[in-house]
Amino acid sequence: MKKQAFTNMVIAQSGGPSMVINQSLVGAVLAARAKKVGTKIGKILGARHGIAGILGRDYVDLRKVDGKKLLAIAATPSSALGSCRLKPTAEDCRKIFEEFKRLKVGYFFYIGGNDSADAARIVAEEAEKDGYPLVCYHIPKTIDNDLRSCDHTPGFASAVRFVASALKGDDLDNRALGGVKIDVIMGRDAGFLTAGAALARAHRDDGPHLLYFPERPFSEETFVADVQATMKKFGRCVIAVSEGIKDETGASIGAKFAGGEKDSHGNVQMSGTGALGDYLSRVVKEKAGVKRVRADTFGYLQRSFPGVASKVDQKEARTAGAAAVKAALAGQLTKGTIAIVRKPGKKYAVAFEPQPVANAAKYTRSLPDAYIAANGHDVTKAFLDYARPLVGELPACEIL
Numbered sequence: 538m539k540k541q542a543f544t545n546m547v548i549a550q551s552g553g554p555s556m557v558i559n560q561s562l563v564g565a566v567l568a569a570r571a572k573k574v575g576t577k578i579g580k581i582l583g584a585r586h587g588i589a590g591i592l593g594r595d596y597v598d599l600r601k602v603d604g605k606k607l608l609a610i611a612a613t614p615s616s617a618l619g620s621c622r623l624k625p626t627a628e629d630c631r632k633i634f635e636e637f638k639r640l641k642v643g644y645f646f647y648i649g650g651n652d653s654a655d656a657a658r659i660v661a662e663e664a665e666k667d668g669y670p671l672v673c674y675h676i677p678k679t680i681d682n683d684l685r686s687c688d689h690t691p692g693f694a695s696a697v698r699f700v701a702s703a704l705k706g707d708d709l710d711n712r713a714l715g716g717v718k719i720d721v722i723m724g725r726d727a728g729f730l731t732a733g734a735a736l737a738r739a740h741r742d743d744g745p746h747l748l749y750f751p752e753r754p755f756s757e758e759t760f761v762a763d764v765q766a767t768m769k770k771f772g773r774c775v776i777a778v779s780e781g782i783k784d785e786t787g788a789s790i791g792a793k794f795a796g797g798e799k800d801s802h803g804n805v806q807m808s809g810t811g812a813l814g815d816y817l818s819r820v821v822k823e824k825a826g827v828k829r830v831r832a833d834t835f836g837y838l839q840r841s842f843p844g845v846a847s848k849v850d851q852k853e854a855r856t857a858g859a860a861a862v863k864a865a866l867a868g869q870l871t872k873g874t875i876a877i878v879r880k881p882g883k884k885y886a887v888a889f890e891p892q893p894v895a896n897a898a899k900y901t902r903s904l905p906d907a908y909i910a911a912n913g914h915d916v917t918k919a920f921l922d923y924a925r926p927l928v929g930e931l932p933a934c935e936i937l
Contacts, residue, residue, distance in 0.1 A: 543579075543641040543642060543643035543670065544577060544578055544579040544643050544644070545578075545579040545580040545581075545582065545640055545641050545642045545643060545644070546569055546578045546579070546580065546581050546582065546642065546643070546644040546645070546646070547582045547583075547584055547591065547596075547637065547640070547642050547644070547645050547646070548562065548565055548566070548581070548582070548583055548584070548599070548618075548645075548646040548647075548648070549583065549584035549586075549587045549588065549590060549591065549618060549646075549647055549648070550562060550587060550616040550617075550618050550619070550620050550648045550649065550678075551587040551588070551620055551621060551647060551648065551649035551650075551652070551653040551656070552620060552622065552649040552650050552652065552653060552678065552679065553620070553679070553680065553840055554614065554615040554616045554620055554840050554841050555614070555615075555678055555679075555680050555691070555692030555695065555696065555840055555841070556614040556692065556695035556696070556699075556840070556841060556842065556843075556845070556846040556850070557614075557678075557691050557692055557695055557846055557847075557850050557851050557854035557855075558615070558616055558648055558678050558691070558692060558854070559610050559611050559612075559613055559614075559615070559616070559617045560611045560612075560691070560851050560852075560854035560855040560858065561648050561676050561678060561691060561854045561855065561857055561858035562583070562610070562611075562617060562618065562648060562858060563607050563608065563610060563611035563855065563858065564611075564854070564855035564856060564857065564858030564859040564860075564862075565646055565648075565676065565858035565859060565861055565862050566581060566583075566599050566602075566607060566858075567604075567607065567859065568858070568859040568862035568863055569581050569644075569862050570600065578644065578862075578866075579641075579643075580598070580600065580640075581598070581599040581600050582596040582597070582598065582599065582640070582642075583596060583597040583598075583599045583618045584596055584618065585597065585618055585619045586618070586619040586620060586621045587618075587619070587620055587621035587623060587647075587649075587653075588621065588623055588625055588629065588633060588647075588656060589621045589623050590618070590619070590621075591633050591636055591637075592629065592632055592633065592636070594636065597618065611851075611855065612846075612851075613843075614840070614841035614842065614843055614846070615840075615841040624652060625656050625659070627659065630656065630659040630660050630663050631663055633660050633663075634660055634663040634664050634667070634669070634671070637660075637664070637669075637671060638669060642671065643670060643671060643672060644671075644672050644673075644674075644862075644865050645657065645660060645661075645671060645672070645673045645674070646673075646674050646675075646676055646858075646861055646862070646865070647673070647674075647675055647676065648675075648676040648677075648678050648858070649675070649676075649678050649679070650677075650678060650679040650681070650683075650684065650690075650901075651679075651683070651684060651685075651897055651898055651899055651900065651901055652899075653675060653678075654675040654677075654684075654874055654894050654897035654898040654899075655898035655899050657673040657674065657675045657872070657874075657894055658673070658675075658872055658894045658895060658898050660673055661673035661871060661872040661894070662872070665871070665872075671871070672865045672868075672870075672871050672873075673871070673872055673873070673894065674861040674862075674864065674865050674870075674873045674874065674875070674891075674894075675861075675873070675874040675875070675894050675897055675898075676857055676858050676861045676874075676875055677690045677691060677857060677874065677875060677876075677877065677897065678690060678691050678692050678854075679692055679693070680692040680693050680695075680696035680723065680730065680839065680840055681693070681723065681724060681725070681726075681727050681729065681730065681901075682727065682729035682730070683726065683727040683729070683901035683902050683903070684897050684901070684902070685896060685897065685900060685901065685902045686874055686876040686892055686896040686897040687876055687877040687878075687897075688877055688878055688879040688887065689877060689879075689927055690877070691850060691853055691854035691857055691877075692840075692850070692854070693729060693730070693850070693927070694847035694849060694850035694924075694927035694928050694929075695845065695846040695847045695850045695851075696723070696730055696733075696839045696840060697729075697730060697733030697736065697847075697924060697927070697928050698845045698846070698847050698928050698929070698931070699835075699838070699839050699842050699845050700722055700730055700731075700733050700734050700777075700835065700839060701733055701734055701735075701736040701737040701928065701931055702737070702845060702931055702932060703720070703835065704720065704734045704737035704744065704745055704775065704777060705737045705743075705931065705932065705934055707720060707744070707775055707833075708737060708743055708744040708745070708775050709934060709936075711744060711773050711774075711775050712773065712936065714829070715772065715773045715829060716773060716774075716827060716828070716829025716830060716831065717764060717768070717773070717774045717775075717776065717821050717825075717827050717829070717830045717831070718744075718774070718775045718776065718830075718831050718832070718833075719776045719778060719814055719817050719818060719821070719830070719831070719832040719833070720734070720745070720775075720776065720777050720778070720832070720833055720834075720835060721778055721779075721780050721791075721811070721813050721814045721817075721832065721833070721834040721835065722734065722777055722778065722779055722780065722835055722839070723779075723780055723835065723836075723839050723840075724750070724751060724779035724780060724781050725751070725779075725780060725781040725789075726751050726781055726901060726903065727751065727752075727781075727901065727902065727903050727904055728748075728750025728751055728752050728779045728781075728903070728904040728909075729904055730779070730839065731748055731749070731750055731777050731778065731779040732748065732750065732904055732908060732909075732916045732920050732924070733924055733928070734748060734777035735748060735777075735915070735916045735920070735921065736921065736924060736925065736928055736931060737931070739933070739934065740936060742771050744773075744774070744775025744776075745775045745776060745777040746767045746771060746774050746775055746776070747763050747764070747767060747774065747775075747776045747777070747914045747915075748776075748777045748778070748914055748915055748916065749776070749777075749778040749779060749782050749914055750779050750782070750904055750909060751779050751781040751782055751783055751903070752903050752904050752906075752909060753909065753913040753914075754783060754784060754785045754787075755782040755783060755784055755790060756784075756785065757820055757824070759913075760817075760820065761820065761821070761824045761825045763914055764776070764821055764825045764827065765825050765826075768825070768827065774827075776817075778813070778817065780813060780834075782813075790813065790816070791810075791812065791813035794810075794812035794813060794815070794816050810834070811832065811833075811834045813834070814832030814833065814834050815832065817832060818830045818831070818832045847927060847928055847929050848929055849926065849927050849928075849929060850927065853877060853887065856889055857875045857877065857889055860875045860889040860891070861873070861875045861891075864891040869891045870891050870892075870893065870894075872893060872894045872895075873891045873892065873893065873894055874891075874892055874893070874894045874896060874897040874898075875889050875890070875891060875892075876889070876890045876891075876892045876896065876897075877889060878890050885926035904920075907919050907920075908920035908923065
């Protein structure tokens with residue numbers, strides 16, 4: 538790649554916030570501010586609320602934020618720059634590119650999921666058509682853990698720590714009072730977070746006793762039989778269920794009861810409603826014959842809860858942000874993403890590899906079959922081995 542004619546930089550955050558997305562932001566900013574020989578970054582502009590901020594010319598000068606404050610922001614959940622759910626049109630991307638020309642921007646970094654990766658790709662392609670030397674890098678983020686380019690994504694492990702810790706508490710509560718407890722967990726199309734609830738177990742009869750994923754068809758009849766069998770075995774039942782469970786036809790069950798509100802990507806909003814939990818509670822009461830049934834929808838609490846972030850997640854999110862800037866300055870790719878790749882071997886280790894942004898764009902992955910138990914409502918040891926190094930030790934609880 539030829540030397541950049543313009544060295545100003547824009548960085549933005551997109552999609553659902555997470556507990557470690559600011560680690561990626563700060564990792565990128567600190568790398569861009571580092572004084573090294575070779576290509577240097579000029580202005581470092583943070584666009585407020587993702588691409589909406591670029592279109593609205595709303596920026597923060599991140600060179601003026603002192604290092605102490607940056608480190609405090611890194612440890613703070615949610616998106617410090619603000620976020621958006623705006624799905625850019627081709628015309629939006631052309632306007633973004635024109636804005637970059639106005640600001641003499643040579644580097645663009647977008648922190649987010651697969652739609653954010655696709656937006657970065659389109660902007661880079663528009664610049665390429667015009668012969669403008671723009672380097673665009675996607676920095677991975679999603680608690681759903683569904684990017685195809687990564688072994689796991691920043692934000693996932695911290696959300697699992699919240700989910701597993703909450704399930705530990707719910708299981709203790711259920712031990713004391715009995716009945717059935719249902720927890721609805723984020724995951725429209727991928728069951729990784731719900732699978733992570735299994736990490737809550739420490740004793741033979743610990744919950745969650747049943748887990749349900751979008752990757753397996755959900756049947757009322759099977760669900761009722763599972764609950765009845767668990768009640769017979771343990772005298773109680775704790776359930777973790779993905780918000781995106783689907784029936785035999787592939788239709789979202791939660792969407793039927795959610796009221797029809799959609800985001801800009803056409804997805805029915807489910808995390809802001811307790812409709813799925815209410816429906817499952819009715820099924821258990823009416824068909825399984827259980828009197829005491831309670832349900833909670835974890836919703837947005839899973840994304841930005843202070844104090845429970847995974848240390849591994851924090852470190853890797855920071856490193857991913859820095860890796861994107863270093864790869865961009867090294868001229869390795871003009872349209873890139875940072876892939877987190879797990880190294881082989883018994884000891885947990887990862888590498889941060891620049892890859893073509895298309896590897897992260899548009900398409901997502903699901904919870905692999907190898908991680909789902911044959912009965913369809915539990916996980917395998919392979920999943921537990923995959924997730925434990927990411928999440929770390931959970932609070933220890935004892936029972937009589």
